[in-house]
Amino acid sequence: MKSVRTFFNYIIVLSLIGVMVACGTGRKASNQSQDAGVYTSCVQKAIDNSLDQTTLVAKINAKVALGSQNVSLGGSLKMKRDDVMQLSLTALGFIEAVRIEMTQDYMMIIDRMGNRYVKEAYAQIPYCQKAGIDFFVLQALFWNELFVPGQTTAASFSNYKVTERGEQSVVEVSSNSMLSVQFLLGTLSGIITQTSLMQRSRLVGPQLSWKYGSHVVVNKKMFPSQMDISIEGISAPCRLSLGLSNIKEDSSWQTRTTINESRYKKMNLSAILTLISGGL
Numbered sequence: 001m002k003s004v005r006t007f008f009n010y011i012i013v014l015s016l017i018g019v020m021v022a023c024g025t026g027r028k029a030s031n032q033s034q035d036a037g038v039y040t041s042c043v044q045k046a047i048d049n050s051l052d053q054t055t056l057v058a059k060i061n062a063k064v065a066l067g068s069q070n071v072s073l074g075g076s077l078k079m080k081r082d083d084v085m086q087l088s089l090t091a092l093g094f095i096e097a098v099r100i101e102m103t104q105d106y107m108m109i110i111d112r113m114g115n116r117y118v119k120e121a122y123a124q125i126p127y128c129q130k131a132g133i134d135f136f137v138l139q140a141l142f143w144n145e146l147f148v149p150g151q152t153t154a155a156s157f158s159n160y161k162v163t164e165r166g167e168q169s170v171v172e173v174s175s176n177s178m179l180s181v182q183f184l185l186g187t188l189s190g191i192i193t194q195t196s197l198m199q200r201s202r203l204v205g206p207q208l209s210w211k212y213g214s215h216v217v218v219n220k221k222m223f224p225s226q227m228d229i230s231i232e233g234i235s236a237p238c239r240l241s242l243g244l245s246n247i248k249e250d251s252s253w254q255t256r257t258t259i260n261e262s263r264y265k266k267m268n269l270s271a272i273l274t275l276i277s278g279g280l
Contacts, residue, residue: 042169043160045190050145051221055080057250061243062089084255085142101257104135116265144192144212144224149179191215191222207232218247
């Protein structure tokens, strides 16, 4: 179970301090000229593909790989747009091991097995504001949507540079963030199949790839039932595979988790970073 806690501590803290970096599609786009029609159509279709609903819940089958260690867990994903995301991982089918809760104001990781938790406001995360990493970036990753770091929406067409590569197009984000962001999507469908992030001006280092597949119809829109997340460029590469099932709209759940302070020990971010460095 230690590998599970280490993976989630690493992926959330790493994303929030803005040192996630991209892989998969590569940093440099081809020299093929852009077509204005493809440019607007491709990006607009991706925006139009966003689910209209406010909430989304799903059962998940999670496979976590940290270096040579592999763990399979069940759980659930619950999201309310512009408000909260909750990811719960369960062992033996019913015992919650880890819960991650992200709101606009804070991120919280609860280690049920170790009776401890960390809860930090985004403003307290080093370099978070400068990197443009916040709730809305994380929300877009889970909702399979375009985003611009530091913006609450997909922003305007001027924020995107599109390079057509046949059936797929590479969309690069233009922003003042420390992050370099790329999307890989279908040229005709606008369906996002991969989001990649890297730290600007660094040729080596951690790299994040968030792949989407096995899209299914959810409220007349296409939504991925498979998400494969990987972090490379670290001492022990991390991989998380999320298989989603029973995807539906449902608002009958608690959007905030209450912590029993007498049972759970609160840890600060520096302590979590120490645990991460020790676990990796």
